[in-house]
Amino acid sequence: MGDSGGAWHLSCTVNGEPVEAEVDPRITLLTFLREHLLLTGTKGACLEGECGSCTVIVDGRPINSCLMLAGQAQGCSIQTIEGIGDDKKLHALQKHFIATGAAQCGYCTPGLIMAAKAMLDANPSPTEQEFTTAIEANICRCTGYESIRQAIRDAYREIHG
Amino acid sequence: MSGRAFGTQTPAAPPREKEHVLPTEAPITPSPFAEKVRGPVGRSCDKIDGVERVTGTKLYGADLIAREADLHAKVVRSEHAHAEVVSIDTKEALRVDGVLAVLTAEDVKGTNRHGLIRRDHPVLAKDRVRYRGDAVAIVVAKTEQAAAAGRDAVKVEYRVLPTVESIEQAMAPGAPHLQPGGNVMGGRRIRKGDADSALADSHVVVSETFRTQTVDHAFLDVEAGVARWDGELLTIRVSGQWVHEEARLVALALGLPVERVRIIQPAAGGAFGGREDISIQIYVGLAALRFAGKTVALRYDRAESMRARHKRHPMRIEYAMGADREGRLTAAKVAIYSDEGAYASTGIAVCRKMSSHATGPYRVPHVRVDVFGVHTNNNPTGAMRGFGATQIAIAYEGMMDRLAAKLGVDRVEFRRANLIRPGDAVTTGQVVPSPTAVECLEAVLRQYGSKSMPSEPLPTHLRRGWGVSVICFGMGYGDGFPDASRARVRIGADGCVEVYSGIVDVGQGAENVIAQVAAEEMGVGLEHTRVITADTHMTPESGSCSATRSTFFAGNAVRLAAGELKEKLLDAAGELLCVHPNELEFRGEEIRGRFDEGLCCSLGELVAAARKRGYELEAEALFKPRTICEDFETGQSPRAFITYMFGAHVSQVLVDVETGEVRVERHVACHDVGRAINPEAVRGQITGGVVQGIGMALMEEVVYRGGRILNPGFTDYILPTVRDVPPVECVVLESNDPLGPYGAKGVGEPPLIGAVPAVLSAIYDATGKAPATLPCNPERVWGMLTGS
Ligand code: FES
Ligand code: FES
Numbered sequence: 038m039g040d041s042g043g044a045w046h047l048s049c050t051v052n053g054e055p056v057e058a059e060v061d062p063r064i065t066l067l068t069f070l071r072e073h074l075l076l077t078g079t080k081g082a083c084l085e086g087e088c089g090s091c092t093v094i095v096d097g098r099p100i101n102s103c104l105m106l107a108g109q110a111q112g113c114s115i116q117t118i119e120g121i122g123d124d125k126k127l128h129a130l131q132k133h134f135i136a137t138g139a140a141q142c143g144y145c146t147p148g149l150i151m152a153a154k155a156m157l158d159a160n161p162s163p164t165e166q167e168f169t170t171a172i173e174a175n176i177c178r179c180t181g182y183e184s185i186r187q188a189i190r191d192a193y194r195e196i197h198g
Numbered sequence: 199m200s201g202r203a204f205g206t207q208t209p210a211a212p213p214r215e216k217e218h219v220l221p222t223e224a225p226i227t228p229s230p231f232a233e234k235v236r237g238p239v240g241r242s243c244d245k246i247d248g249v250e251r252v253t254g255t256k257l258y259g260a261d262l263i264a265r266e267a268d269l270h271a272k273v274v275r276s277e278h279a280h281a282e283v284v285s286i287d288t289k290e291a292l293r294v295d296g297v298l299a300v301l302t303a304e305d306v307k308g309t310n311r312h313g314l315i316r317r318d319h320p321v322l323a324k325d326r327v328r329y330r331g332d333a334v335a336i337v338v339a340k341t342e343q344a345a346a347a348g349r350d351a352v353k354v355e356y357r358v359l360p361t362v363e364s365i366e367q368a369m370a371p372g373a374p375h376l377q378p379g380g381n382v383m384g385g386r387r388i389r390k391g392d393a394d395s396a397l398a399d400s401h402v403v404v405s406e407t408f409r410t411q412t413v414d415h416a417f418l419d420v421e422a423g424v425a426r427w428d429g430e431l432l433t434i435r436v437s438g439q440w441v442h443e444e445a446r447l448v449a450l451a452l453g454l455p456v457e458r459v460r461i462i463q464p465a466a467g468g469a470f471g472g473r474e475d476i477s478i479q480i481y482v483g484l485a486a487l488r489f490a491g492k493t494v495a496l497r498y499d500r501a502e503s504m505r506a507r508h509k510r511h512p513m514r515i516e517y518a519m520g521a522d523r524e525g526r527l528t529a530a531k532v533a534i535y536s537d538e539g540a541y542a543s544t545g546i547a548v549c550r551k552m553s554s555h556a557t558g559p560y561r562v563p564h565v566r567v568d569v570f571g572v573h574t575n576n577n578p579t580g581a582m583r584g585f586g587a588t589q590i591a592i593a594y595e596g597m598m599d600r601l602a603a604k605l606g607v608d609r610v611e612f613r614r615a616n617l618i619r620p621g622d623a624v625t626t627g628q629v630v631p632s633p634t635a636v637e638c639l640e641a642v643l644r645q646y647g648s649k650s651m652p653s654e655p656l657p658t659h660l661r662r663g664w665g666v667s668v669i670c671f672g673m674g675y676g677d678g679f680p681d682a683s684r685a686r687v688r689i690g691a692d693g694c695v696e697v698y699s700g701i702v703d704v705g706q707g708a709e710n711v712i713a714q715v716a717a718e719e720m721g722v723g724l725e726h727t728r729v730i731t732a733d734t735h736m737t738p739e740s741g742s743c744s745a746t747r748s749t750f751f752a753g754n755a756v757r758l759a760a761g762e763l764k765e766k767l768l769d770a771a772g773e774l775l776c777v778h779p780n781e782l783e784f785r786g787e788e789i790r791g792r793f794d795e796g797l798c799c800s801l802g803e804l805v806a807a808a809r810k811r812g813y814e815l816e817a818e819a820l821f822k823p824r825t826i827c828e829d830f831e832t833g834q835s836p837r838a839f840i841t842y843m844f845g846a847h848v849s850q851v852l853v854d855v856e857t858g859e860v861r862v863e864r865h866v867a868c869h870d871v872g873r874a875i876n877p878e879a880v881r882g883q884i885t886g887g888v889v890q891g892i893g894m895a896l897m898e899e900v901v902y903r904g905g906r907i908l909n910p911g912f913t914d915y916i917l918p919t920v921r922d923v924p925p926v927e928c929v930v931l932e933s934n935d936p937l938g939p940y941g942a943k944g945v946g947e948p949p950l951i952g953a954v955p956a957v958l959s960a961i962y963d964a965t966g967k968a969p970a971t972l973p974c975n976p977e978r979v980w981g982m983l984t985g986s
Contacts, residue, residue: 078254142705144467
């Protein structure tokens with residue numbers, strides 16, 4: 038990362054695409070994704086690491102993007118909700134979030150899906166506890182959580198047959 | 199179900215219907231509709247915009263800002279809970295690079311006031327601030343950073359006045375008056391029979407003072423949005439709960455004709471009553487008026503959202519209740535003091551919800567209730583899920599447990615014996631149509647009992663217990679307040695049924711409900727309906743998304759409009775076929791002669807004919823049932839609410855008596871929803887409401903000191919996570935509301951109302967101590983158990 042007159046040069050990959058940008062080093066990864074790349078699927082709600090709405094996957098790990106500076110993403114591979122499926126081809130998690138009614142207002146949904154995806158990617162045989170652990174840092178004010186847990190279980194079953 | 203389209207073009211991708219079963223789902227108790235489910239009504243179906251919500255493409259207020267903002271606004275707020283504004287110096291702020299304007303009360307051309315019932319809340323305070331969230335100026339700048347720097351550079355000189363922190367201080371002699379009429383802003387009362395003598399004659403009487411806390415809505419999607427003034431029309435895209443009222447409030451405050459204010463609802467990330475009062479709409483509108491042709495953005499962060507927004511009323515409820523030797527309730531005497539905060543908001547209506555629900559679903563012959571709304575320098579308090587019915591349920595259910603204990607009778611039996619039955623009246627004297635309180639209680643006990651309380655021995659520091667609650671909820675505004683929904687249904691150019699309704703979908707699925715109702719009524723598949731909601735210039739007024747009224751009111755209006763449209767189609771077909779419309783009927787995709795099979799025209803032909811002749815195939819309808827004002831002296835009314843909903847909960851908790859921690863192990867909730875139009879969405883409302891109720895019972899509390907919120911963020915305002923709650927077990931009870939669309943009543947608020955007292959009842963059962971102060975967080979429970 039180089040310093041060029043207040044802005045830093047950031048290179049990383051986002052959803053598989055290389056990204057090169059001049060960024061103010063003070064902005065968070067969340068702001069970078071939302072306001073520079075217009076990837077507004079990732080949401081901010083508390084901006085203090087308490088709700089998980091802003092969760093993205095950075096080098097395979099679920100990260101609160103409101104707590105990570107954009108500069109810290111130098112050289113990283115970042116995945117956001119936009120990168121895992123779209124209306125033509127939904128990711129299994131997206132499909133089951135719809136099917137179980139796990140998205141009411143949907144504001145928590147992208148963060149929850151990314152948190153769950155990070156777990157499913159890393160863990161081929163999660164226990165019931167691990168399904169819960171995957172989303173314990175996420176707040177959903179609408180659903181009461183069980184439909185979310187169920188969506189993740191169903192997606193796991195679909196992915197692993 | 200076979201879908202049928204009007205016209206020929208292929209509609210957009212259809213939402214999927216499904217029969218999905220959650221593992222925790224109890225079977226729906228025998229439904230009067232079991233045989234009837236044919237069309238979309240009564241079926242779980244995917245959220246119509248589910249794909250957008252799970253792919254991150256749905257645009258919420260803040261997403262509009264990222265895409266469209268030209269300029270940014272920030273709000274300068276009072277640094278004091280109570281002060282006179284001596285002067286506002288904007289010079290330095292205007293020198294900040296990028297700042298374009300600083301607007302104060304002088305720049306507001308209208309009344310500069312808002313408020314849902316009393317217009318007492320200044321948009322920008324001119325001479326006095328009454329809470330720390332009061333706004334005094336708006337800064338507009340080229341960037342958000344510049345706007346924030348400008349905000350911090352505005353110098354406001356204050357003369358600090360004494361802060362009124364609590365109800366007690368507000369009512370003390372000599373307290374500073376926060377509003378011209380004094381600190382008691384008004385109240386409501388019930389006078390039914392003679393409560394004093396009846397209590398004196400009772401076999402047992404129990405008294406308790408309950409204290410409920412301030413609660414924040416904590417929807418995740420903080421206030422954010424954009425506005426644009428094009429010289430003719432001020433278009434504001436901010437999430438609220440009643441677009442048409444918001445347009446009126448903006449127009450009044452800013453001095454515009456209401457036709458020139460257009461409110462369009464972006465996707466809303468939850469509301470729970472927290473978007474009922476106006477939030478940023480007027481501020482961002484004011485800023486946009488100054489910069490024609492520019493899109494101006496405004497958003498709060500979490501702290502500002504919590505500091506600015508109204509809250510759930512904290513209350514002190516003094517309750518005395520008596521019973522006779524046979525265990526029948528004799529009388530209730532209740533005094534309620536409600537902290538209204540700095541401005542009226544919907545407070546007076548909350549007071550009335552408290553009085554009208556004072557004895558809940560129980561038969562109490564003698565009732566005396568006095569509710570006082572009291573102004574303080576805390577945040578204004580207003581609507582939040584339950585709207586006063588939440589707080590009072592904590593009290594009446596708490597009394598039922600205490601009275602049963604004092605009488606030495608079983609608390610369930612005691613409830614069963616006193617619940618209203620057909621022909622009985624609630625607090626207001628209204629004889630409730632289809633009271634299902636007993637059915638709810640039996641159903642919830644059945645579900646709970648099927649697994650019953652584990653009997654394994656517990657370590658000495660743990661106590662297990664279960665509690666029960668039964669609640670009722672009057673739906674809609676009631677009390678004679680005009681309560682109406684309009685809807686328009688038309689056949690679109692592509693042959694789809696288009697439904698226009700002003701109702702707001704805040705995430706709960708109102709759009710699904712009206713799509714299902716329209717599809718059912720028109721006899722088409724859901725995939726052939728399109729829903730357009732919540733845009734003042736596109737959709738007819740449908741009233742607020744509140745009071746658990748959306749399904750009942752918007753659903754009915756849509757149903758009526760669709761019925762009208764069907765008649766119109768028959769009329770048009772009659773004209774085309776040269777017969778009286780009564781000779782014709784709908785059959786599949788066609789209209790055919792009742793008696794003459796040869797008479798036939800397809801709906802596609804009708805659409806084509808209408809298009810050729812230039813008339814619209816559309817119909818509008820109004821649903822406006824009347825309630826009757828509660829008598830001002832006695833609070834009595836034969837029809838205080840259109841209909842009532844009932845619910846019963848059982849909660850099972852484990853209490854750690856050494857730490858005061860409470861864990862909810864099981865929670866069963868049964869609700870009579872009339873008809874479940876979308877059963878999955880109904881269960882979603884129940885589970886979500888229960889979890890908010892557990893939050894209120896055990897952890898959530900806005901803490902003030904000197905009018906300052908000490909915990910304006912999720913680090914210190916504790917919300918339930920997946921670790922704090924069990925999977926909620928839902929029992930959906932269907933009855934048939936004679937006025938409801940397809941028999942539906944609604945479901946939004948009651949699940950929260952029932953959850954809180956059931957948890958408290960369980961703590962009482964586990965520990966032998968009955969909580970009276972909320973929330974029951976570890977400190978408080980430990981204090982209660984140790985007497986410290
Ligand atoms: S917005 Fe990042 S954790 Fe809440
Ligand atoms: S669905 Fe609304 S916050 Fe989770």
